[in-house]
Amino acid sequence: MIVRKQTRGVKVGNIVIGNQQPVAVQSMTNTDTADIVRTTNQIADLARAGSELVRITVNNNEAAAAVAEIRERLAKLDCDVPLVGDFHFNGHKLLADHPQCAEALSKFRINPGNVGKGNKRDHQFASMIETAAILDKPVRIGANWGSLDQELLATMLDENAASKSPLELGEIYRNAVIRSALESAKQAEEFGLNADKIIVSCKMSRVQDLISVYTQLSQSCEYALHLGLTEAGMGSKGIVASTAALGVLLQQGIGDTIRISLTPEPGGDRTKEVIVAQEILQTMGLRSFTPMVTACPGCGRTTSTVFQELADDIQSQLRDAMPDWKTKYAGVEDMTVAVMGCVVNGPGESKHANIGISLPGTGERPVAPVYVDGEKTVTLKGDNIAQEFQDIVQKYVVEKYSQTA
Secondary structure (H helix, E strand, O other), X not given: OOOOOOOOOEEEOOEEEOOOOOOEEEEEOOOOXXXXXXXXXXXXXXXXXXXXXXXXXXOOHXXXXXXXXXXXXXXXXXXXXXXXXXXXXXXXXXXXXXXXXXXXXXXXXEOHHXXXXXXXXXXXXXXXXXXXXXXXXXXXEEEEHHHOOHHHHHHHHXXXXXXXXXXXXXXXXXXXXXXXXXXXXXXXXXXXXXXXHEEEEEEEOOHHHHHHHHHHHHHHOOOEEEEOEOOOEEHHHHHHHHHHHHHHHHHOOOOOEEOOOXXXXXXXXXXXXXXXXXXHHHHOOOOOOOOEEEEOOOOOOOOOOHHHHHHHHHHHHHHHHXXXXXXXXXXXXXXXXXXXXXXXXXXXXXXXXXXXXXXXXXXXXXXXXXXXXXXXXXXXXXXXXXXHHHHHHHHHHHHHHHHHO
């Protein structure tokens, strides 16, 4: 059983991050925020897919001016997902010049490496923190190894060069990211922001670096922690790298909210990163979001593609139905469905699921026994097996979970 690390709870809109609350899933738009229609639509899509916070870029006057209207349009869509403003370089000015933007956001994200240089840094950082404190907004202080505070890094490199036991360069970078985040968080408290309004992240792009940094970070503070492998990459590489890093940390009880930073494939769906985040949490037993489908990988016994197509159809059906089901059928997200391709493991896996079907393998009798809660209830045959099984799943959901709704 995973024991979560105790951190301070931070109220962000309608959810609490930290204080051993369920690990929250978040995502970020990749539209031009000034494009109000496209940004609103993408936020709504991400929220519908299960993103419990959505971050948007606020990088110029046009983007800042659009935020309040985006919030209003979302309200008309009955979408109350908290919006997080992502600020770099000129955030202090945008927040001051666009008070409606500041009001409409549920949280600010500040990167201490991109706030300003020299004497300007403290003033600009203080201005953003003071705005957050006045409006009672939480802040994520997100250090990133790709945009480290160069003055801090130079100081640490000089200290290391003078040390009798110098560290290797990678360790200096890791320590610098942690120090940047924690010193900025402490400074935010000095500027008037309560500790229970602060979330910290230290983003790295390499798996072992991320694990090392967050292991040390979790031992060094009680702030709520945001996890994510930055610049994770595209496709399977990004998914595997993020899963490898976050899986290790979550298993140690580290992390209060996560984002999977996938590079979208051309024309790809932004909601994919939300689904990956949910599946990491669900397969680890930390949360349940949608019924899980067990399906065999296929082998020489399953030369037909029937079970592959049925597994894909069922999985898509379940995910598409969840926005409606979760409001009607309490507990349906814990349901398991097995779609198996032959007699070897088919009946066994089907009996272990809430509903399972064991399809005929190559050369087997063209029949498909269906198991409901461990008992064989019917044997399907003919050309309409897929639709009949989908109907059984739908009927099961209505009969079993409406009783507890």
